[in-house]
Amino acid sequence: MSIRVESDLHRRRRSQNIGVAVCLVSFIGLVMVLSLVKITNTGPVEGYDHAPRPALADEVSQ
Amino acid sequence: MTEVSHHNSDYDPVFGDYVALLKPRVMSLVVFTAFVGLMAAPVALHPVEAFSAILFIAIGAGASGSLNMWWDADIDAVMRRTKSRPIPSGRTTPDAALGLGVALSGLSVLMLGLAANWHAAGWLAFTIFFYAVVYTMWLKRATPQNIVIGGAAGAFPPLIGWVAATGSVSIEAVLMFALIFMWTPPHFWALALFMRSDYDDAKVPMLTVTHGRPKTRLHILVYAILQSALAVGLAFTSVGGVIYLVVALVCNVIVLKDALRIWRRDELVAEADDFKVERAFFKFSLLYLFVHFLAILAEALLAPYGLGGWS
Numbered sequence A: 001m002s003i004r005v006e007s008d009l010h011r012r013r014r015s016q017n018i019g020v021a022v023c024l025v026s027f028i029g030l031v032m033v034l035s036l037v038k039i040t041n042t043g044p045v046e047g048y049d050h051a052p053r054p055a056l057a058d059e060v061s062q
Numbered sequence B: 001m002t003e004v005s006h007h008n009s010d011y012d013p014v015f016g017d018y019v020a021l022l023k024p025r026v027m028s029l030v031v032f033t034a035f036v037g038l039m040a041a042p043v044a045l046h047p048v049e050a051f052s053a054i055l056f057i058a059i060g061a062g063a064s065g066s067l068n069m070w071w072d073a074d075i076d077a078v079m080r081r082t083k084s085r086p087i088p089s090g091r092t093t094p095d096a097a098l099g100l101g102v103a104l105s106g107l108s109v110l111m112l113g114l115a116a117n118w119h120a121a122g123w124l125a126f127t128i129f130f131y132a133v134v135y136t137m138w139l140k141r142a143t144p145q146n147i148v149i150g151g152a153a154g155a156f157p158p159l160i161g162w163v164a165a166t167g168s169v170s171i172e173a174v175l176m177f178a179l180i181f182m183w184t185p186p187h188f189w190a191l192a193l194f195m196r197s198d199y200d201d202a203k204v205p206m207l208t209v210t211h212g213r214p215k216t217r218l219h220i221l222v223y224a225i226l227q228s229a230l231a232v233g234l235a236f237t238s239v240g241g242v243i244y245l246v247v248a249l250v251c252n253v254i255v256l257k258d259a260l261r262i263w264r265r266d267e268l269v270a271e272a273d274d275f276k277v278e279r280a281f282f283k284f285s286l287l288y289l290f291v292h293f294l295a296i297l298a299e300a301l302l303a304p305y306g307l308g309g310w311s
Helices: A008-041 A054-061 B014-021 B024-040 B047-071 B094-115 B116-137 B146-166 B169-196 B199-200 B213-234 B241-265 B267-273 B275-305
Strands: none
Touching: A008 B014, A008 B047, B014 B047, B014 B094, B014 B116, B014 B213, B024 B047, B024 B146, B024 B169, B024 B199, B024 B275, B047 B116, B047 B146, B047 B241, B094 B146, B094 B169, B116 B146, B169 B213, B169 B241, B169 B275, B213 B275, B267 B275
């Protein structure tokens, strides 16, 4: 028979663990959404790549 | 810093103890003023970028609060108002506060730079350094002007919010900074007039102790005059308008009237009515700042409907 005693220490540790987990998951989610927004709102990034691409540059100016 | 070892080894901190290290009440003020600074700016950020910017400004403020609690644990243990903070009450260790403060400082600056721009991130880094090092470690215990210096750190959030949106500092951002900067000293000096013993017990040099109470009363009046000039001046910039001007005029007449009464009173009269005017000034000054920034926000939100601003 297993002994299952829930002490105050367990409760406190669980509070810490859940709190940290929620923070980390939220942070990962925020970074993901922020990245999506940055990528989709930046415009045609390729036009400003290292190699000149006249076709793309024309597209941007239009 | 003086070594303190209050930590109760039988106690394991709960998550809320770490949240308390970030001074959530101060953070809520930071969130509000930074949000107003960002919304009042003429450049609109994407909602996700704006949310991230405000969040990381708030986390930066929380980080500096944690560093402040780490360094000031010895005086927090003496003052009634701060005795129950996580370190003096033994709920966390000073090392935990230091670790959390340093880690969140780095994270918040880096993330604000990525979410908004590096100019805003630079201002946030400077604010954390200013509050944790210049104010907390250096000047708080060394000069009776500590409140003035601490006030500067608390005044940066609307400026950082503005810079996060626009990428540069402008007169409006500087005036919003200056308004909070001038508001802070009379707010705390009024508190020091009726909360006598706390700062004395902690040996923090407050103006009331080093220069006397009549001088403090004069200082409150001078700062209230400067604060009123700035508050009304802000009405005539791009973030102001009729609503803000009316709010500023009403609030500043009340503040000047109370500041004048505080200056005219002596200790006997003040003690006789249990510092009624000083308490009223302190209470109203809390509302004062909130209402001013709310009016700036109202101007910004109503502008698209042709109701806000001067145009």
